[in-house]
Amino acid sequence: MVKYWPNQSGFDLNNQVANLFFNTKQKFLDDLSNKTSNNLYLDIIDNATRCKLFSIVLLELELLILDLVELDLNLHNLKLLNRKILYDLIQKSLSRFLYGLKFKDNRISLSKSRNKYCIKILSLEYELLLHSLLIYLVFGSSSVSRFLFAFDNIYTPKQHVSLLLENTLVQISNAVLFIIIDNIQSLSNIVTFLITNQLSDSLYMSLRYIAFFRNSLLYQSVLSFYINQPKEIYSSQYKVWLISSKGLVIKYIYASRLHNFLSLSSIKRTYIFLLEVQDLILPQLESIFTLFGKMLLYFFINVLGTSIVFIIRAIIYGFRVFYRSD
Numbered sequence: 001m002v003k004y005w006p007n008q009s010g011f012d013l014n015n016q017v018a019n020l021f022f023n024t025k026q027k028f029l030d031d032l033s034n035k036t037s038n039n040l041y042l043d044i045i046d047n048a049t050r051c052k053l054f055s056i057v058l059l060e061l062e063l064l065i066l067d068l069v070e071l072d073l074n075l076h077n078l079k080l081l082n083r084k085i086l087y088d089l090i091q092k093s094l095s096r097f098l099y100g101l102k103f104k105d106n107r108i109s110l111s112k113s114r115n116k117y118c119i120k121i122l123s124l125e126y127e128l129l130l131h132s133l134l135i136y137l138v139f140g141s142s143s144v145s146r147f148l149f150a151f152d153n154i155y156t157p158k159q160h161v162s163l164l165l166e167n168t169l170v171q172i173s174n175a176v177l178f179i180i181i182d183n184i185q186s187l188s189n190i191v192t193f194l195i196t197n198q199l200s201d202s203l204y205m206s207l208r209y210i211a212f213f214r215n216s217l218l219y220q221s222v223l224s225f226y227i228n229q230p231k232e233i234y235s236s237q238y239k240v241w242l243i244s245s246k247g248l249v250i251k252y253i254y255a256s257r258l259h260n261f262l263s264l265s266s267i268k269r270t271y272i273f274l275l276e277v278q279d280l281i282l283p284q285l286e287s288i289f290t291l292f293g294k295m296l297l298y299f300f301i302n303v304l305g306t307s308i309v310f311i312i313r314a315i316i317y318g319f320r321v322f323y324r325s326d
Contacts, residue, residue, distance in 0.1 A: 005156040007142040016158070017137050021062060024165055027243045028054050035247040039217050041118075041177035042170070042248075044210075049199045053173045054243075057093045061168070064089060068138050075143055078134065085134070086126050090119075094176045101197045108183040118178045118221050121229060122171060124263070128238050128255055129171060133164040150254040163240055163253070170241035170248060178217075187211055230268040233257045 006013040032050040034043050042050055064085070068078070078085075091110045098108060110119070122129060127148075135143050141156035149160070184190050187207045194200045232239060238255040241248055264272070 003158045005141045005158050005161050008140045013140050030245050031247045033247045036250050039220055040174050042174050045199045053097055054169050056096045057169050057172045060093045065137050082126050082131050086130055090175050110179055130168055133168055136161045147256050166243045167240035230271050233260045234272045
């Protein structure tokens with residue numbers, strides 16, 4: 001039986017939010033390794049550190065919810081503060097994670113990495129990443145746009161809200177690791193940071209590994225920003241990260257992304273145009289190749305086959321004539 005998220009703010013919503021946060025935190029005790037082919041900056045730290053970082057982000061999100069309730073913001077004001085809320089959540093999670101570490105560097109901050117692809121992707125997807133989640137947690141499902149997801153907002157499954165929360169935790173945590181690595185820059189300092197603070201297995205730490213790891217993620221971020229994300233927007237899809245019993249996995253959900261489409265750059269729209277051309281031409285090409293294949297098969301079976309039979313008969317006839325002449 002499907003259980004639905006509360007429609008309005010009140011005792012029932014507060015109780016569901018508390019249960020949601022508790023159940024989510026329990027998942028941190030499971031394996032948190034990445035089980036997909038998509039790389040994460042989180043992959044560079046061990047399971048215990050991921051658990052610590054997820055717990056920090058969850059705590060900052062709890063404090064954010066309490067602040068929003070105390071400020072008594074309405075939906076309009078919440079939308080006006082959308083990206084500021086996102087950046088504040090990332091920065092506070094970053095500061096709390098760095099607090100108490102042996103490797104000190106006060107220069108590490110979000111402001112120096114805000115224009116990088118990893119943060120740009122989060123900024124573009126803010127409404128699906130955090131804004132909708134905050135509305136569910138503070139105002140209830142009735143305040144979420146009824147056209148955003150594939151179901152009536154009044155009948156929002158609890159599992160859907162849980163999915164959005166887990167995705168936010170993974171993506172914010174990943175952004176925190178990205179900012180640290182991006183700010184440190186020096187390969188030797190990154191290795192020092194990870195080993196000194198015992199954030200990763202030192203057996204796998206080397207300058208070559210770190211260089212390969214960072215370059216792979218940079219390539220993936222560029223590919224995602226210019227290719228994968230526009231394709232997902234065009235297909236009304238949103239990629240979410242889930243914390244399963246086996247580790248971190250990916251799932252695609254339907255989401256109306258018209259507002260994202262309108263904000264795409266000319267380069268991304270050009271890629272979408274090429275996708276439309278592909279969708280138009282490929283079926284026609286498939287039909288042509290299928291027809292050509294059938295004609296080729298007909299040729300081999302009938303024309304070539306008949307020719308082979310004729311040649312065999314001619315050879316047999318030739319042998320008969322030869323033996324008779326003897």
